[in-house]
Amino acid sequence: xxxxxxxxxxxxxxxxxxxxxxxxxxxxxxxxxxxxxxxxxxxxxxxxxxxxxxxxxxxxxxxxxxxxxxxxxxxxxxxxxxxxxxxxxxxxxxxxxxxxxxxxxxxxxxxxxxxxxxxxxxxxxxxxxxxxxxxxxxxxxxxxxxxxxxxxxxxxxxxxxxxxxxxxxxxxxxxxxxxxxxxxxxxxxxxxxxxxxxxxxxxxxxxxxxxxxxxxxxxxxxxxxxxxxxxxx
Amino acid sequence: xxxxxxxxxxxxxxxxxxxxxxxxxxxxxxxxxxxxxxxxxxxxxxxxxxxxxxxxxxxxxxxxxxxxxxxxxxxxxxxxxxxxxxxxxxxxxxxxxxxxxxxxxxxxxxxxxxxxxxxxxxxxxxxxxxxxxxxxxxxxxxxxxxxxxxxxxxxxxxxxxxxxxxxxxxxxxxxxxxxxxxxxxxxxxxxxxxxxxxxxxxxxxxxxxxxxxxxxxxxxxxxxxxxxxxxxxxxxxxxxxxxxxxxxxxxxxxxxxxxxxxxxxxxxxxxxxxxxxxxxxxxxxxxxxxxxxxxxxxxxxxxxxxxxxxxxxxxxxxxxxxxxxxxxxxxxxxxxxxxxxxxxxxxxxxxxxxxxxxxxxxxxxxxxxxxxxxxxxx
Amino acid sequence: xxxxxxxxxxxxxxxxxxxxxxxxxxxxxxxxxxxxxxxxxxxxxxxxxxxxxxxxxxxxxxxxxxxxxxxxxxxxxxxxxxxxxxxxxxxxxxxxxxxxxxxxxxxxxxxxxxxxxxxxxxxxxxxxxxxxxxxxxxxxxxxxxxxxxxxxxxxxxxxxxxxxxxxxxxxxxxxxxxxxxxxxxxxxxxxxxxxxxxxxxxxxxxxxxxxxxxxxxxxxxxxxxxxxxxxxxxxxxxxxxxxxxxxxxxxxxxxx
Numbered sequence: 057x058x059x060x061x062x063x064x065x066x067x068x069x070x071x072x073x074x075x076x077x078x079x080x081x082x083x084x085x086x087x088x089x090x091x092x093x094x095x096x097x098x099x100x101x102x103x104x105x106x107x108x109x110x111x112x113x114x115x116x117x118x119x120x121x122x123x124x125x126x127x128x129x130x131x132x133x134x135x136x137x138x139x140x141x142x143x144x145x146x147x148x149x150x151x152x153x154x155x156x157x158x159x160x161x162x163x164x165x166x167x168x169x170x171x172x173x174x175x176x177x178x179x180x181x182x183x184x185x186x187x188x189x190x191x192x193x194x195x196x197x198x199x200x201x202x203x204x205x206x207x208x209x210x211x212x213x214x215x216x217x218x219x220x221x222x223x224x225x226x227x228x229x230x231x232x233x234x235x236x237x238x239x240x241x242x243x244x245x246x247x248x249x250x251x252x253x254x255x256x257x258x259x260x261x262x263x264x265x266x267x268x269x270x271x272x273x274x275x276x277x278x279x280x281x282x283x284x285x286x287x288x289x
Numbered sequence: 290x291x292x293x294x295x296x297x298x299x300x301x302x303x304x305x306x307x308x309x310x311x312x313x314x315x316x317x318x319x320x321x322x323x324x325x326x327x328x329x330x331x332x333x334x335x336x337x338x339x340x341x342x343x344x345x346x347x348x349x350x351x352x353x354x355x356x357x358x359x360x361x362x363x364x365x366x367x368x369x370x371x372x373x374x375x376x377x378x379x380x381x382x383x384x385x386x387x388x389x390x391x392x393x394x395x396x397x398x399x400x401x402x403x404x405x406x407x408x409x410x411x412x413x414x415x416x417x418x419x420x421x422x423x424x425x426x427x428x429x430x431x432x433x434x435x436x437x438x439x440x441x442x443x444x445x446x447x448x449x450x451x452x453x454x455x456x457x458x459x460x461x462x463x464x465x466x467x468x469x470x471x472x473x474x475x476x477x478x479x480x481x482x483x484x485x486x487x488x489x490x491x492x493x494x495x496x497x498x499x500x501x502x503x504x505x506x507x508x509x510x511x512x513x514x515x516x517x518x519x520x521x522x523x524x525x526x527x528x529x530x531x532x533x534x535x536x537x538x539x540x541x542x543x544x545x546x547x548x549x550x551x552x553x554x555x556x557x558x559x560x561x562x563x564x565x566x567x568x569x570x571x572x573x574x575x576x577x578x579x580x581x582x583x584x585x586x587x588x589x590x591x592x593x594x595x596x597x598x599x600x601x602x603x604x605x606x607x608x609x610x611x612x613x614x615x616x617x618x619x620x621x622x623x624x625x626x627x628x629x630x631x632x633x634x635x636x637x638x639x640x641x642x643x644x645x646x647x648x649x650x651x652x653x654x655x656x657x658x659x660x661x662x663x664x665x666x667x
Numbered sequence: 668x669x670x671x672x673x674x675x676x677x678x679x680x681x682x683x684x685x686x687x688x689x690x691x692x693x694x695x696x697x698x699x700x701x702x703x704x705x706x707x708x709x710x711x712x713x714x715x716x717x718x719x720x721x722x723x724x725x726x727x728x729x730x731x732x733x734x735x736x737x738x739x740x741x742x743x744x745x746x747x748x749x750x751x752x753x754x755x756x757x758x759x760x761x762x763x764x765x766x767x768x769x770x771x772x773x774x775x776x777x778x779x780x781x782x783x784x785x786x787x788x789x790x791x792x793x794x795x796x797x798x799x800x801x802x803x804x805x806x807x808x809x810x811x812x813x814x815x816x817x818x819x820x821x822x823x824x825x826x827x828x829x830x831x832x833x834x835x836x837x838x839x840x841x842x843x844x845x846x847x848x849x850x851x852x853x854x855x856x857x858x859x860x861x862x863x864x865x866x867x868x869x870x871x872x873x874x875x876x877x878x879x880x881x882x883x884x885x886x887x888x889x890x891x892x893x894x895x896x897x898x899x900x901x902x903x904x905x906x907x908x909x910x911x912x913x914x915x916x917x918x919x920x921x922x923x
Contacts, residue, residue, distance in 0.1 A: 059478060059520050059528035061510040144316070145486050148498035148505050156314045163313070244524045371761065385765045392762040392895060395723035513689060514732045516718035545691045545904045556689030556906040557730045560720045 058198065064149065065204055065246060067142045071150070072208025074139035078161070079185045080216045081132050082178065085122055089175060105220045106130055123178075124169045136162055149201055154191035160184045203240045207247055210234045211278065218275050224264050227271075231261045250285055253277040304446060305336035311442040317435065320489045327487050334439055346457070349412065349420055352601030355591060357408045360427060360578045362594035364404035367577055368394050378593050379586045380610065387583065387630075389428075389576020391539060393546050397563050397572075399473070404572040406469045407433075413604065421604045424584060427575040429536055434493040437462050437500075463500035470501060470532045473568030477531025479503040480520065482511075484537050484553045494536050503534065513557040518567045532568035533558075539573045582608070582630035609656045618656060622649050668751040669886035670705075671922050673854055675861070676743035677903060678917040684736040685909035692903050693892040694744055695719070695727035696853070700754045702890060707746030713737050724849075724899055725758055726892040742903070750886045755872035762895060763847040763868065769896035770839040773820035780843045791846055795867050795876055798840045802833060803881035815897065830863040830879035831897055837865050837878040838896065849893050851875065852900040856887040860918045861902060864888065889922065 060068075084102070092098040092115050099118045103110055108130070112118040126133040140158045147155055161184045164177075171177035196202045214230045216222075238254070241247045260266050260274040267274070309331070318329040341349070366373055367384060374381050384390055409430025411423040440459055444451055470479045481503045483494040498505035510521050511530070519527035535542060541551040546559040561567045577583065585608045588599040607614035607625070618625065622641045629637030644652065675694065698704050709729065711717065717731040733740070766772065772780065787797045809827040819839040822832035834850055841848035847868035855862040855877070864877040864884055875884025892900040902918075 059504055060523050061506070061521060062523045063507070063510060065523040145495070147316075147495035148503070152315055152496065152499060155316055159314055159316050242524060246523060374761075381761060381764075385762055390762075392760065392899075393723050395760060395762075397723070512687065512732060512734075513730065514734075515716055516720065516730065544906050545689065549904070557691055557732075560691070560718070560722075560728060560730045563722070564718075564720055 058200075060201060060204075062246070064146065067146055068149065068201055068204040069208040069247065071139060071142040071146060072205040072210075073212040074135045074142060075158070075185065075188060076209040076212040077135040077216065078132055078139060079182075080213055081122070081130070081135060082181065082185075084216070084220055085119065085132070086175065086178070089119060102220070119174065120169075123174070124165065133165060136165060149196065149198075150192060150205075151195040154188060154195050157184045157188040157191060161188070199240070200242065203237060204247060207234075207237045207241065210237055211281065215275065215278055218271050218278070224267050227267065228261055231257070247282055249281050250283050252285070253280045253283070257281075305334060307446045308334045308336070308439070308442050311446065312438070315438060315442070316492065317438055318492045320487060320491060332435060334442075343455075343457070345420070348600060352420075352599070353408075353410055355595065355597060355600055356410060356422065356425070356587060357405060359587065359591040359594050360408070360425065361402070361404050363590050364427075364572070364575060364578050365398070365402050366594075368397060368574060373590065373593055376593070378589050379583070383580075383582045383586070383610075384577060387577050387580045389539075389574070389578070389580050391547075391574040391576070393559060394572070394574035397574075399562075399572045400475060400565065400568050401472060403473065404575055405578070406473060406570045406572075407466075412601075420601060422584075422587070422601050423604060424581070425579040425587065427571060427579040429538065429571065431490045431493060431536070433462055433466075434496045438496070463497065466497060466534075467501040467503075470503065470534060470568075470570065473570055474531040475566055475568050477518075477529035477567070478520070479532050480506045480511075480530045480534070482506055482508065482533055482535040482537060482555075484541075488536070490536065497534075504530075506530075508553050508555050511555050513555065513561055516561055516564050516566055518555070518558065518561050530567060532570065534570040539576065542569075542573060580630065581628050615656065619653055622652060627652060668749055668753075670747065670749050671887070671889065672747050673889055673920070673922050674743070674745050675854060675891075675920040676918070677741065678915075679740040679903070679905075680915045680917075681738050681907075681909065681911040682914075683909055683911040684738055685907040685911050686734060686736050688733040688737070688740070688905055688907035690731055690733075690740065690903060690905035692729040692731075692742060693722075693726045693852070693900060694742065694902055695729060696744075696746075696748060696889055696891050697721075697725055697727055699725075699756050699758075699890070701750065701752055701756055703749040703751075705747040705749060707744060707748075709742065709744050711740070711742045713740075722899075724760070724892070724894045726894070726900070736909075740905075748889060750889060752875065752884055752886050752888065755874065756866075757872050759847070759868060759873075761847070763849045764842060764845070766839065766842050767895035768818070768898055769835045769850075770819045770842060772839050772843060773824075776820050776823050776836070776839060777843070779823070780840055783840070784844060791867065791869050792874060794844060794846065795837075795841060795865075795874070798837055798844075799876055799878045799881050802836060802840075802878055806833060806836065808833075808879060815901075830877075833878040834863045834865050835896060837876070841865070841867050849873070850896045850900055851890055851893050852897075852902065853891045854889045854920050854922055856922050860920060861891070862888070863897070863900075866893065887922070 088098055088102055099112070099115060100110055112121060121128050122131050124133050125131050126137055128134060136158070140162060143150065143155050143158050161181055164181045164184060168174060168177035168181070192202065192205060196205070210230060210233050214227065214234055217227050217230055238249050256277045257274045260270045312334055313331050317332045319332055320327060320329050363373065367390070373379050374384060405427040407430055409426035411426070412420050413423045414420050437460060479501065481494055481498045483491060483505060485491070485507055488494070495505055504520060506520060512519055512521060518530045518533065520530055521527055537553055540548045541554050543556060543558040544551045544554045545556045547554070559573070562569050562573070584603065585606050588603060591597055591599045607618045609615035609618050623644065625641045627639045627641060641649070695707055695709060696702065696704055711731065713733065715731045715733050717729045720728045720730065722728050783801065787794060789797070805826060807827040808829065810829055812825055813822050813828040813832050815831070817828065817832055819832070819835035822828040823836050838848040838850060849866050851864050851866055853862055853864070864875060864879070866873040866875050875888065877884055894900045
């Protein structure tokens, strides 16, 4: 329809962010799960990424909390609820079909909690998230709206990649993707990036050496990316 | 429906579990508040169909069109010349005592003179097979999305039921709604106004917005400037709205014209509407036509405005306002359903056969007093 | 017939900035058989484009929308009119026969009417004058005991109030008596603010009566708006956003 309210633009952005948070958290936890098969205390480092202390007695408790506990704000269940919350008020923008994959994902996660084999039971969840993104690509005709969702998705991925120690090569690739998205943001909208923060990230991510020592600065800059120019730091 | 027929249909529709699974998947929900907490529940699907033979359907359809046409004529008349009152068909009191009558709507003529774009007429089939009108809903009837989506899913889950039976398709509702909105459009985009996601019918609002290609809006995204209704965009711009399918009640629609405490309305919307710069679906003020007291007079309206005999009949109703009716009511109170004409939505409904002797006497006295006070007033 | 100059101003001040302020003013006196508006200018500050419409009761409505932050809204009208109260208006609406939000009587007021109604039998104008007489003996004109939300029943219980309350009680009595009556907001020589009085339907035209002064309406009264009760006639109504907690309203009117 070509008219986007402030409320909906915000919802579109956070739909992208939370859905991506579900996906990348799941991916990272799966890798971690794989590593814990050999090394029993592999999750401490992951907690460190988020500045959390270890209050989990076992690997099992850790994974149960980070997968299924919707009161843990870093869990897959929590992010999926938030993604769904944003999606439900965007039905007419993203389509019922797209939204149905978030409902299916919720159902899969709930079923997985009861399952004997966590990783096997989570396999359909990844498929459903891919289907969700396929639907977004296919069903959202308005490029401006689609770009807001993708901005959210890419910011989130970049944030998690930087935060959870993904390789420089992957970070750089995602940043390149973000630059492309930002170019398509129309003027005077809330998703015009703050050139000061953007410049700083560009500078840091520009060289491997700089990135290795200053990634935490880039992470803070990313948080402020959409602050209006001239706002207090 | 015969027992055999019933079994056939149940079998034909097939697996209710699968359909319920699909309803879940597509998020067909309704919201309810329980102990102050908002919860969404999935809409349950009942596989036993209510079969209406084509012959019956044809006459029901004709009857409904006739009834709604008369009701539209009535609304135009009441908010303009009031000929039906002047000619003594409906006593004046029934119009102006009705809470649904809004003096603020006097003189307003909506585009194409259509007041009730979407009408929810409740029907009941009696033991003898005859269909009767139970009540008219001309304000914001809801529920159209559920049969739509249920049909879509039933066709997926039980295609043979549709192969073997010649079933009329109902899935053009969104297309009809879109056309209806376009007919009322005064120049601009189509919008559906919802009170928000915590409304019981939010699923329906968003589903209809999706399927009519309308913008789903809340009041804080809208404003009136230069006597035009606008949607506020995220870039600080504005988009004109030409037709508003509102899913909030008249009283809350415009705090400067109706309830000042309304937080879900749009200030000065009525000025825009009166000036013909926006269409509102359904028209504000329709409540005067679906009032329980007015129901009694709808068959008379059909004769008065259309000069036709009513095709569909009201359930037999007695209005103690008239002496003959009062006598019948007092003599047969225990056999009747008693409705307070000032109430709506199931409130103020009492079944005479549920009442004790004392209660029946009490009702008899109330009915007599009410009758004499209205008569005295005239 | 009398030629009068009129002036009316309202200053609305908020104790903090407000924004997204939608307002509707009923402030431009309508042209009618009993008053001919020779000139009328409206000034609103801060500057805001406005639109004029006419509502269901025949009132001029000035609607506007101030998006940006502001702390006040001032408006004033200035003009000249020829008032001829002998020429009566005939714009009848049946809803004026029925009680409305402010005029609906409670048991006390109903009882009062029941005791009153048989004490006087006469023509409609006679009955209206009789009710007005009774009220002027019974109700004390007193400021600050009622406000704009006070109903007829509440003011009657207090036996005190201002012109708005006198009007509401009289309308309530007239309607109980089967006489259509409406609320008038306007300017009068006797008042430095806005005034209110009543019009009742004689059977073929409206006749004005001022219950607060217990007198008939003459050429010294300029009608600004009319309706079922105060609710339909509020000079200004608005919806705004902001952290303000108070608003101050100063009103001044001059007839000359």
